[in-house]
Amino acid sequence: MPPATPALSFMWLEITGKCQLSCRHCYADSGPRGTHGAMTHGDWQRAIDEAAGLGVVMVQFIGGEPTLHPELPALVDHALAAGLQVEVFSNLVHVSARLWDTFGRPGVRLACSYYSDDDAEHARITGRRASHARTTANIAEARRRSIPLRVGLIDVLYGQRIDAAVSELTALGVQDVGTDRLRQVGRGQLADVDQLCGKCARGVLAISPTGTVWPCVFSRWLPVGNVREQSLDAIIKGRAVAATRAMLAAHFAGRTLPGGQASCGPYCQPTCPPNCSPSCRPQHNCTPVACGPQGNCWPKYGCKPSG
DSSP states (O other), rough: OOOOOOOOOOEEEEOOSSSOOOOOOTTOBBBBBBOOOOOOOHHHHHHHHHHHHOOOEEEEESSSSSSSSTTTTHHHHHHHHTTTTTEEEEEOSOHHHHHHHHHTTTEEEEEEEOOOOSSSHHHHHHTTHHHHHHHHHHHHHHHHTOOOEEEEEEOOOOTTTHHHHHHHHHHTOOOEEEEEEOOOTTOOOOOOGGOOOTTTSSEEEETTTTTTTESTTTTOOOOOOOOOTSSHHHHHHHHHHHHHHHHHHHHTTTOOOOOGGGGGOOOOOOOOOOOOTTSSSSTOOOOOOBBBBOOBOGGGGGGOOOO
């Protein structure tokens, strides 16, 4: 019997679909032509207040590129005033002086994706020249300002310089570096439940720029409500959330490992890397892989440990 559903504790707030980059693997299909959607400043404030009232501890502002939303500083301030911890997941291509002030506030941390120590390879993945130099410079600036920062390396290309990138980040003073494989969701990909960790909608939810609520930022084809039409509390207690949890539990409980061994399912706490960044709350890891009794990673399910 699956464990009791945990209280809502973490939420992704995807405040925009706009981004300076055109990453070939983007799970959100965001880019320069993206928009801030239908959610108004008041809508986001209300969602943050409702989240705090339901026991959420941390919110992550994400996109698209959240630094492109003009209300990001005000929304971060609102979340902090509501007693929430804040993480901003940015590509760190451009950070204004005002945003550096926001990122330096107590209770705020940064996260970003990274791809290579090589300018050309990095640009090949992001679709923009100089993205490596800009992001690297802002990582160094975040470290200079002692802003808590974690960096996620995403393995997109065959032979990608992942290990060299880890060394580069370590030299910059970044201590929290994770790796993740390419997820087969988002731009040009089909919906695939096996790309998920199975814990979606269990203590976590995501809100899109249109107000649509998803079980997580990767499960975009599984909407469970809209905060512009319902309260967050009503969505959490609604039939769509319950049905999604049941579907995922059944799918992952029934999945088998190579050799016919039973999968540990979505309720296990696998120890094998990689962390799924940016999908998981910073305090906990989730991996879209099946784990053996000792937490072994099975290549069939795409686990690619770093190094």
